[in-house]
Amino acid sequence: MTPVLEARGLVRRYAMRRGMFGRAAEVRAVNGVSLALAPGETLGLVGESGCGKSTTGRLVLGLEAPDAGEVCFEGAPMPSPGTPAWRRQRARLQMVFQDPLGALDRRLPVAAQVAEPLEIHGLGGRTERAARVEALLRAVGLRADHGARYPHELSGGQRQRAVLARALATDPTLLVCDEPISALDVSIQAQVMNLLTEVQATAGVAMLFVSHDLRAVRQVSHRVAVMYLGSIVEEGDPDAILHDPAHPYTRALVSAIPRPGAQGQRIVLRGDPPNPAARPSGCAFHPRCAVAVPLCARVSPELKPRRDGRLVACHVAQGEVAPGTGVSEPARSTALEAA
Numbered sequence: 001m002t003p004v005l006e007a008r009g010l011v012r013r014y015a016m017r018r019g020m021f022g023r024a025a026e027v028r029a030v031n032g033v034s035l036a037l038a039p040g041e042t043l044g045l046v047g048e049s050g051c052g053k054s055t056t057g058r059l060v061l062g063l064e065a066p067d068a069g070e071v072c073f074e075g076a077p078m079p080s081p082g083t084p085a086w087r088r089q090r091a092r093l094q095m096v097f098q099d100p101l102g103a104l105d106r107r108l109p110v111a112a113q114v115a116e117p118l119e120i121h122g123l124g125g126r127t128e129r130a131a132r133v134e135a136l137l138r139a140v141g142l143r144a145d146h147g148a149r150y151p152h153e154l155s156g157g158q159r160q161r162a163v164l165a166r167a168l169a170t171d172p173t174l175l176v177c178d179e180p181i182s183a184l185d186v187s188i189q190a191q192v193m194n195l196l197t198e199v200q201a202t203a204g205v206a207m208l209f210v211s212h213d214l215r216a217v218r219q220v221s222h223r224v225a226v227m228y229l230g231s232i233v234e235e236g237d238p239d240a241i242l243h244d245p246a247h248p249y250t251r252a253l254v255s256a257i258p259r260p261g262a263q264g265q266r267i268v269l270r271g272d273p274p275n276p277a278a279r280p281s282g283c284a285f286h287p288r289c290a291v292a293v294p295l296c297a298r299v300s301p302e303l304k305p306r307r308d309g310r311l312v313a314c315h316v317a318q319g320e321v322a323p324g325t326g327v328s329e330p331a332r333s334t335a336l337e338a339a
């Protein structure tokens with residue numbers, strides 16, 4: 001089956017000035033990310049602030065061009081932004097961002113905004129569009145009269161529902177949801193998460209669900225990818241990752257989830273939070289890692305399957321470090337090749 005989305009080796013760098021008169025430094029926001037999504041599948045992208053989740057989302061949507069790597073949508077390379085082919089494809093690729101008020105136009109009633117993508121892409125006549133808007137509002141749990149209101153006349157959860165209705169208007173095959181619940185009250189978060197689960201089941205849309213909240217990601221995702229400093233460090237089944245995280249960074253993330261009765265289990269990461277403008281050599285996580293060995297400072301581990309099939313980018317978790325000797329032969333030769 002052709003994947004809806006396939007991204008290979010994505011790299012995105014930004015120039016960043018250090019202070020008013022400082023020299024420009026380079027931030028590697030995304031550093032070799034590859035991912036694939038099957039039709040109807042949801043991939044959760046999780047990691048702490050600044051690890052490159054949103055930049056990955058923008059690259060996947062074609063809102064920004066990568067400095068290296070390629071994005072294929074339904075088997076074909078993503079057309080250049082602004083071209084007619086790109087505009088046609090944009091109808092099939094939609095997004096839902098964190099702030100529903102910012103995503104909506106304050107001067108337009110909700111129904112007009114839900115109808116907008118249909119007009120832009122020339123889908124249906126006036127009557128058909130009106131019927132489609134009503135059906136979309138109903139599908140996301142809003143009434144027809146909500147459509148006549150302006151965004152400020154809706155609650156936060158209702159606004160995010162309106163944003164979702166608009167995103168679904170063109171019947172997309174891929175939805176990128178970037179922190180869709182983090183600006184909402186906790187009680188409303190659950191409603192929107194349930195709605196997203198419903199949308200998955202009924203619309204059959206593939207989703208890239210970006211969040212720093214592993215529990216939210218687990219609720220909607222078929223697979224989870226954990227990012228650290230621009231790279232995916234672990235990928236696999238959400239339950240397996242939550243119950244038996246393989247990468248030391250994932251273990252720290254999981255241990256930070258508050259759980260009743262799990263006292264004193266939290267892993268506190270040592271060292272400073274990562275600075276993308278000063279990327280450590282080798283494994284980017286090694287300065288904060290409790291199980292790092294000398295190899296980790298020299299050789300960047302690849303994301304590859306362990307014996308149990310879990311994808312992990314860690315020399316230790318992959319079993320490349322032989323007990324007692326420090327480094328096993330395959331890892332030693334990789335290190336020598338890299339030296």
Ligand SMILES: Nc1ncnc2c1ncn2[C@@H]1O[C@H](COP(=O)(O)OP(=O)(O)OP(=O)(O)O)[C@@H](O)[C@H]1O
Pocket residue numbers: 014015016027028029047048049050051052053054055056212276
């Ligand atoms: N336009 C830009 N110019 C310069 N640096 C940028 C730009 N966009 C992002 N960055 C930097 O790239 C890195 C990754 O940012 P990104 O927004 O992708 O992270 P994130 O994981 O989505 O974070 P958050 O959860 O806080 O939204 C950060 O260090 C950020 O400061």
